[in-house]
Amino acid sequence: MMRGFLLIIARELRLAWTGGGIWLPVIFMLLVASLFPFAVGPDARLLAATGGGMLWIAALLAALLPVERLISPDMQSGQFDQYLVRGLSDEMIATAKMAAHWIGFGPPLMIAALPASALLKLDAGMLIRLEAGLAIGTPALAALSVLVASLTAGMRSASALAGLLALPLAVPLLIFGAGSLHPGSGAALKFLAAISLLLVAITPIAAGAALRAARE
Amino acid sequence: MLVRGQNVECRRGGRLLFSGLDFSLEAGESLLLRGPNGIGKSSLLRLIAGLIPGNNDAIQHGGETMALADENLALDPDRTLYDALAFWAHLDGRGMDDIAAGLAHYDLSALAGVPVRILSTGQRKRAILARTMASGASLWLLDEPGNGLDSASLERLGAAMNAHIANGGAIIAASHFALPHDFTWVIDLSKAAA
Numbered sequence: 001m002m003r004g005f006l007l008i009i010a011r012e013l014r015l016a017w018t019g020g021g022i023w024l025p026v027i028f029m030l031l032v033a034s035l036f037p038f039a040v041g042p043d044a045r046l047l048a049a050t051g052g053g054m055l056w057i058a059a060l061l062a063a064l065l066p067v068e069r070l071i072s073p074d075m076q077s078g079q080f081d082q083y084l085v086r087g088l089s090d091e092m093i094a095t096a097k098m099a100a101h102w103i104g105f106g107p108p109l110m111i112a113a114l115p116a117s118a119l120l121k122l123d124a125g126m127l128i129r130l131e132a133g134l135a136i137g138t139p140a141l142a143a144l145s146v147l148v149a150s151l152t153a154g155m156r157s158a159s160a161l162a163g164l165l166a167l168p169l170a171v172p173l174l175i176f177g178a179g180s181l182h183p184g185s186g187a188a189l190k191f192l193a194a195i196s197l198l199l200v201a202i203t204p205i206a207a208g209a210a211l212r213a214a215r216e
Numbered sequence: 217m218l219v220r221g222q223n224v225e226c227r228r229g230g231r232l233l234f235s236g237l238d239f240s241l242e243a244g245e246s247l248l249l250r251g252p253n254g255i256g257k258s259s260l261l262r263l264i265a266g267l268i269p270g271n272n273d274a275i276q277h278g279g280e281t282m283a284l285a286d287e288n289l290a291l292d293p294d295r296t297l298y299d300a301l302a303f304w305a306h307l308d309g310r311g312m313d314d315i316a317a318g319l320a321h322y323d324l325s326a327l328a329g330v331p332v333r334i335l336s337t338g339q340r341k342r343a344i345l346a347r348t349m350a351s352g353a354s355l356w357l358l359d360e361p362g363n364g365l366d367s368a369s370l371e372r373l374g375a376a377m378n379a380h381i382a383n384g385g386a387i388i389a390a391s392h393f394a395l396p397h398d399f400t401w402v403i404d405l406s407k408a409a410a
Contacts, residue, residue, distance in 0.1 A: 007307055011292070018294060078288020085265050085284045085357075086307060216228075216268055 012100030033116035051120030063141035090208035102142035251405035257390035283353035318346035
């Protein structure tokens with residue numbers, strides 16, 4: 001069982017690496033960070049005040065970038081059927097997908113946040129709070145992507161629908177993620193952790209049910 | 217008893233395909249499902265594989281391992297045939313010599329280093345059958361295994377099935393044409409059709 005779990009994660013990571021999926025969120029984050037000053041002007045105070053929130057929005061959208069290739073191709077190629085015949089459960093597959101998606105985009109995004117925060121003139125304290133928030137919040141973003149990818153797998157214009165489904169669910173993450181950027185906002189970080197835990201916990205069950213329903 | 221079905225029925229999309237179907241399979245036995253297109257042969261295989269839910273506990277398994285060969289390739293297109301099969305062999309806990317044996321049996325050894333995406337239809341079908349052979353599963357579920365195979369490959373399929381039965385395995389195959397194997401049981405699904 002554990003071997004199957006690790007093998008699926010290894011395969012997902014290899015696919016993400018060879019498909020360029022690892023670099024996509026990094027480039028996306030840096031693009032947003034370098035374009036944002038053009039839009040609001042080069043005022044360092046304004047950038048520092050709004051930049052952290054902007055990076056949270058970028059992180060949210062970066063998590064949704066690969067949503068079309070997370071579940072749908074494997075469903076169509078019969079990969080899931082082969083897992084299931086070997087006794088793996090839908091919930092376990094969803095959990096492995098979620099873990100692999102986080103490894104493939106969470107840490108790269110946190111690394112990309114370093115140069116991005118320099119571009120947006122964030123101070124050291126805010127950078128630390130941003131990284132802490134991303135460390136807590138990105139698992140939830142990964143869970144959300146897997147969840148909406150499972151719900152929309154096999155549908156036409158799935159990625160547009162996935163965005164519409166995920167963004168309302170991501171609002172609490174955004175509120176408490178961006179809210180934790182101010183000094184002395186430990187409570188926001190705790191709320192962020194609570195929401196993150198909830199999303200990570202329900203995703204395997206909800207995504208597993210969605211995958212099962214899609215097979216019938 | 218390897219697998220047994222009692223009063224099995226199958227509904228797809230609210231429509232009853234067949235009902236009241238009984239079968240029982242021991243180790244060393246094979247079962248052929250026959251019938252016209254759309255009668256529910258593939259659905260019955262997916263029921264047995266546990267991929268779709270059936271009526272309560274109609275199908276009972278005796279703890280056997282299963283391998284499914286249907287029309288879906290389930291091999292990563294950008295990997296070489298060998299690496300793509302090795303993924304499943306790792307998952308099945310099988311050795312690399314099992315893959316080599318499967319490839320050799322279906323005359324795919326020369327293609328082991330070729331990316332899966334450039335294989336032809338018949339070669340893909342043989343790759344699926346080679347995975348089934350290498351899986352070491354006791355029950356093979358074969359959905360139209362002869363489709364897209366030339367006569368030489370069809371004979372290889374027959375030899376693989378005979379060897380699997382001789383080694384105490386079991387096979388349930390769905391096919392609309394004759395396969396080169398002497399099946400223990402034959403069920404015509406059109407007789408159980410609703």
